Structures are given as structure tokens and as C-alpha cells.
Amino acid sequence: MIRPLTKRDVDILEERGLWKASSSLYVVIRRLIRGKRPLEIGYIKNAHRIIFETANQPGIAGKYRRDNPELKRLDGSLLEIAHWRDIPNKMAELDVELRSVTKDLKLPKTEEEYAEIVDLAIRFSHRLACIHPFENGNGRSSRLLLNAILLRAELPVVAIKEEKPQYLQAMQQADHGDFSLLWKMIVKGIIRSKELQYDIIRRKRAELAKRRRRIR
Ligand SMILES: Nc1ncnc2c1ncn2[C@@H]1O[C@H](COP(=O)(O)OP(=O)(O)OP(=O)(O)O)[C@@H](O)[C@H]1O
Numbered sequence: 211m212i213r214p215l216t217k218r219d220v221d222i223l224e225e226r227g228l229w230k231a232s233s234s235l236y237v238v239i240r241r242l243i244r245g246k247r248p249l250e251i252g253y254i255k256n257a258h259r260i261i262f263e264t265a266n267q268p269g270i271a272g273k274y275r276r277d278n279p280e281l282k283r284l285d286g287s288l289l290e291i292a293h294w295r296d297i298p299n300k301m302a303e304l305d306v307e308l309r310s311v312t313k314d315l316k317l318p319k320t321e322e323e324y325a326e327i328v329d330l331a332i333r334f335s336h337r338l339a340c341i342h343p344f345e346n347g348n349g350r351s352s353r354l355l356l357n358a359i360l361l362r363a364e365l366p367v368v369a370i371k372e373e374k375p376q377y378l379q380a381m382q383q384a385d386h387g388d389f390s391l392l393w394k395m396i397v398k399g400i401i402r403s404k405e406l407q408y409d410i411i412r413r414k415r416a417e418l419a420k421r422r423r424r425i426r
């Protein structure tokens with residue numbers, strides 16, 4: 211007899227789905243950079259489909275919700291999300307704007323350009339979280355959008371794991387137009403990600419040097 215999936219099984223499957231979705235999005239964005247093409251909201255919708263198809267939840271995978279759940283913010287107040295009937299229009303609007311701002315994104319050279327990209331990434335990500343288009347996986351989709359914008363500008367991606375409470379606090383502040391905490395978290399994440407990349411390069415170089423010494 212097949213036993214029903216436990217919460218832990220579902221979490222593992224969703225984690226695997228997220229990994230698959232991120233890898234596939236990464237490949238798409240490399241292509242967009244090469245072709246100087248913009249990001250589209252369809253790529254995020256497709257990433258959502260991959261997560262939940264992998265996690266045996268085809269009923270919600272890449273599909274917009276058809277109800278209006280009552281969701282609470284961290285402080286217990288009601289999170290205002292889009293009415294389900296408005297989701298396709300709001301997502302279409304988001305798509306037009308996203309294409310327009312990401313069509314010629316380049317690796318930032320000045321502090322100002324860098325700040326502009328982080329600003330774009332956090333604002334679009336927060337907007338998607340507020341539309342809350344899916345039954346579940348809205349946080350993951352909005353963070354995938356954030357990383358997709360950073361990647362399109364050739365910046366490293368950010369992972370939010372143990373800082374979840376601080377992230378929810380930052381999202382709540384952003385609801386009131388204050389993006390400073392979200393900004394701080396994302397910049398810190400980019401720097402951490404960059405340091406990790408340097409660590410890997412340093413280790414690879416040391417290994418290579420060791421191998422060369424052995425050959426001589
Ligand atoms: N005050 C808020 N303003 C905007 N978005 C919020 C707020 N509070 C929570 N959210 C978003 O809702 C998400 C939770 O919704 P949902 O359960 O659909 O996403 P998830 O991907 O399953 O969750 P998680 O982010 O825990 O992985 C949060 O991660 C966050 O992105």
C-alpha cells in the first residue's frame with residue numbers, strides 16, 4: 211500500500227521543485243543576456259509550474275488562484291491581495307512594465323546603477339507578493355522574480371533562509387512604502403553571495419596550484 215505523503219515529504223518535493231525551477235530560470239536568463247532580451251512574467255509562471263508539478267500538485271502548478279483567502283501579515287493585520295478576478299490583468303500590467311525595464315539591463319558600473327537595479331528587483335518582487343497570484347508559492351515566486359532581475363543584470367542571487375522573520379518584517383514595512391529594511395537585506399545577501407563566489411574561485415585556484423606542483 212502506498213502511504214500518504216507527510217508534510218516533510220511535501221517539503222522535500224517542493225524543495226526539489228524549487229531547485230529545478232531555479233536552474234531552468236538560470237538557463238533562460240543566460241539566453242536573455244546573450245540575446246539582449248527582456249525578462250517576462252511568463253518565466254516566473256513557468257518556474258511556479260515546475261515547482262508544484264515536481265511536488266505532485268499539478269492542480270495549482272503555474273495556475274492563478276480562483277478564491278480570495280484571508281491572509282495575515284506578521285503583525286496580525288490583513289494582507290491586502292488582488293481580487294482573484296483581477297489577477298490576469300494585474301499580471302499583464304506587471305509583465306509590460308517588467309519587459310520595459312529589463313530590456314537593456316547591463317552589469318552596473320556605478321553605485322547609482324547598482325542601486326537602481328536593487329531598487330527594481332525589490333519593488334517588482336514586493337508587487338508580485340502583493341498580487342499574490344497563486345494558491346501557494348507566492349513568496350518563492352516573488353523571490354525568484356527578485357533573483358531573476360538581479361541575474362538579468364549579471365549580479366549574484368540572494369537566498370533568504372534563516373532570516374525569514376526579518377524578511378516578513380521587511381515586506382510589511384514595504385507595504386507602507388518603506389523599502390529600507392528589504393533593501394538592506396538584499397544588499398547584504400548580494401555581498402554574501404559574492405563572497406561565496408570568491409571563496410569558490412580561491413579554493414579552485416589553490417587546488418589547481420597544488421596539482422601543478424605535483425606534476426612538476
Ligand atoms: N506584508 C506582506 N506584504 C507582502 N507580501 C507578504 C507580506 N507578508 C507575507 N507576504 C508574502 O507572502 C508569502 C507567503 O505566501 P505563500 O505561502 O503563497 O508563499 P510561499 O512561497 O509558499 O511561502 P514562503 O515564502 O514561506 O516560501 C511570503 O513569503 C511573502 O512573500
Ligand SMILES: [Mg+2]
Nearest residue numbers: 346347348349
Ligand atoms: Mg506557502
